[in-house]
Amino acid sequence: MQDVFRAIGRLSQSNVTVLITGESGSGKELVARALHKHSPRANGPFVAINTAAIPKDLLESELFGHERGAFTGAQTMRRGRFEQAEGGTLFLDEIGDMPFDLQTRLLRVLSDGHFYRVGGHNSVKANVRVIAATHQDLEMRVKQGGFREDLFHRLNVIRLRLPALRERSEDVPALTRHFLQQSAKQLGVEPKRISDAALAQLAAFSFPGNVRQLENICHWLTVMAPAQLIEAKDLPPEVMANASSEAPAALAAVPPAAVSEHEQPSVAPVSAASVAMTAVQPAVPAAVASAPAATWESGLELEAQSMLAAGRTDVWDALSRRFESRLILTALANTRGRRIEAAQKLGIGRNTITRKIQELGLE
Numbered sequence: 001m002q003d004v005f006r007a008i009g010r011l012s013q014s015n016v017t018v019l020i021t022g023e024s025g026s027g028k029e030l031v032a033r034a035l036h037k038h039s040p041r042a043n044g045p046f047v048a049i050n051t052a053a054i055p056k057d058l059l060e061s062e063l064f065g066h067e068r069g070a071f072t073g074a075q076t077m078r079r080g081r082f083e084q085a086e087g088g089t090l091f092l093d094e095i096g097d098m099p100f101d102l103q104t105r106l107l108r109v110l111s112d113g114h115f116y117r118v119g120g121h122n123s124v125k126a127n128v129r130v131i132a133a134t135h136q137d138l139e140m141r142v143k144q145g146g147f148r149e150d151l152f153h154r155l156n157v158i159r160l161r162l163p164a165l166r167e168r169s170e171d172v173p174a175l176t177r178h179f180l181q182q183s184a185k186q187l188g189v190e191p192k193r194i195s196d197a198a199l200a201q202l203a204a205f206s207f208p209g210n211v212r213q214l215e216n217i218c219h220w221l222t223v224m225a226p227a228q229l230i231e232a233k234d235l236p237p238e239v240m241a242n243a244s245s246e247a248p249a250a251l252a253a254v255p256p257a258a259v260s261e262h263e264q265p266s267v268a269p270v271s272a273a274s275v276a277m278t279a280v281q282p283a284v285p286a287a288v289a290s291a292p293a294a295t296w297e298s299g300l301e302l303e304a305q306s307m308l309a310a311g312r313t314d315v316w317d318a319l320s321r322r323f324e325s326r327l328i329l330t331a332l333a334n335t336r337g338r339r340i341e342a343a344q345k346l347g348i349g350r351n352t353i354t355r356k357i358q359e360l361g362l363e
Contacts, residue, residue, distance in 0.1 A: 001168060004031065007160055012038035017110065019095075019155045020133040022162030023337050025212030028133040029093060031160060036089040041129055044088025049081050052097035060102055066118035082115060085128040095155065096136035096147060107151045130155075137338045144340075164337070165207040165214065172203040175211065179218035180230075192222060194230040201232050205239050208362075325360045328353060 011018060012035050020028045029048060036046045054062055065080030081090055092098075098106065109115045110130060114123045132155050141147035165172070176194060184191035207213050217236055225234040233240075300319065307315045331342035343353040357363060 001163070001171065004160060004162065007158075008034050008038065011035055011158060011160075013040065015039075015129050017129070017155055017157045018131045019138075019157070019159045020131065020162065021138075021159060022133075022135065023164050023210055024135050025210035026162040026164055027211050028135075028162060029091060031162065032089070032091040032131045032133065035131060036091075036129075039089070039129070041088050045085050046089050046091065047081050047085035048091040048093060050093045052094035056099045056102075059099065060105070061118050063102070064105065064115050064117055065120075065124075067120045077117070080117065082109065082126045082128060083124065087127055088129070090128045090130050092130060092132045094134055094136075095132040096134035096138055096141055100146065100148070103148045103151045107148060107154060110151075110154045135337070137341065140338065140340050165210045169203045172214065173199045175214055176202060176218060179215045180222060182215075183219045183222035186219075187222060189222065190228065192225055192228050192230055194221075195232065197232045198230050198235060201235060201239060321360055324356060325362060328356055328360070328362060 008031065018032075018035060020031050022028050032048070033046060036042060049062060051059060061078070061080065063080050063082060065078050065083055068075065068077050092106075105115065109126055113126050115126055116123060138147055138152050138156070142149045142152050176199060180194065181191045202214070202217075209216070217239065220236050221230050221234065224236075227234075300323075304315055304319060307318065312318070327346060328342070331346050332339065334345065335341040339353055339357070340350050343350050346353070348356075
């Protein structure tokens with residue numbers, strides 16, 4: 001993060017286009033706002049648009065505006081985001097999801113600084129700095145034909161990569177205290193304190209939702225924790241489930257979002273099977289990683305026997321979900337969240353991994 005801060009300081013005085021990459025919830029828009037705030041354009045507007053959240057048919061008008069009568073319902077002339085950001089900064093979030101035909105128009109604006117409103121005939125000059133962001137692998141999108149290579153190179157003048165929160169877990173305590181203060185201020189209550197044990201448990205959590213998820217957890221704690229001092233037992237269920245299923249060798253179990261409610265009782269105890277199901281985690285100690293395949297298979301057999309003895313009738317589905325979840329999560333961790341690359345490493349198709357992520361609740 002210190003490298004990110006230094007880059008913001010160097011880039012803020014420049015008008016160069018910046019591409020910010022990182023997982024969802026890692027703070028890409030905050031970096032874009034910081035670049036604007038410390039730039040000569042700070043007195044101008046900061047206009048943000050999520051290109052993935054607007055229907056394709058409306059996005060062109062949102063970006064470039066339209067003239068009166070350009071289409072049905074266009075009763076008046078409307079200025080688009082490029083004009084609204086005049087003299088300031090335009091932040092294009094989730095640029096990787098921009099429709100292909102609109103990418104051509106955006107490339108033209110970035111190349112010569114001019115554009116036409118929808119239905120217009122007069123060229124409009126755009127005096128804006130463009131900052132783009134995406135959680136996708138744009139190089140892979142270019143190879144797949146979903147993103148223009150010339151636009152990629154035009155955007156990729158300077159690239160800033162934001163690390164996932166799990167890559168900087170030492171920041172969790174400071175961020176937690178900050179968000180607890182912030183939540184208390186928003187709710188008009190006394191800020192709560194958090195114990196060292198609870199902080200340690202939070203720091204060990206993988207945070208698939210990154211800083212945004214931590215912020216939400218702190219808001220939840222401000223409302224739900226019964227005392228002024230937050231203890232480990234007060235943490236939300238997803239964090240508690242993660243901690244209770246950790247093996248002594250720090251092998252993490254499947255995150256609770258990947259396990260249905262009726263599976264939870266079999267996840268909580270630390271058993272040979274719960275260790276076995278995590279044997280593909282990247283951080284597995286060398287002694288475990290070099291163990292013969294029979295080790296985890298024996299653990300799987302023990303877990304199945306335990307569930308069958310308990311009268312469970314969903315053994316196949318429960319264990320299959322946990323096994324598939326661990327494989328997919330491990331592959332995604334190995335590829336820093338790049339789904340297509342993870343699918344290739346697992347030997348499955350792109351559509352398969354997307355469907356499995358949805359079915360297993362790994363979003």
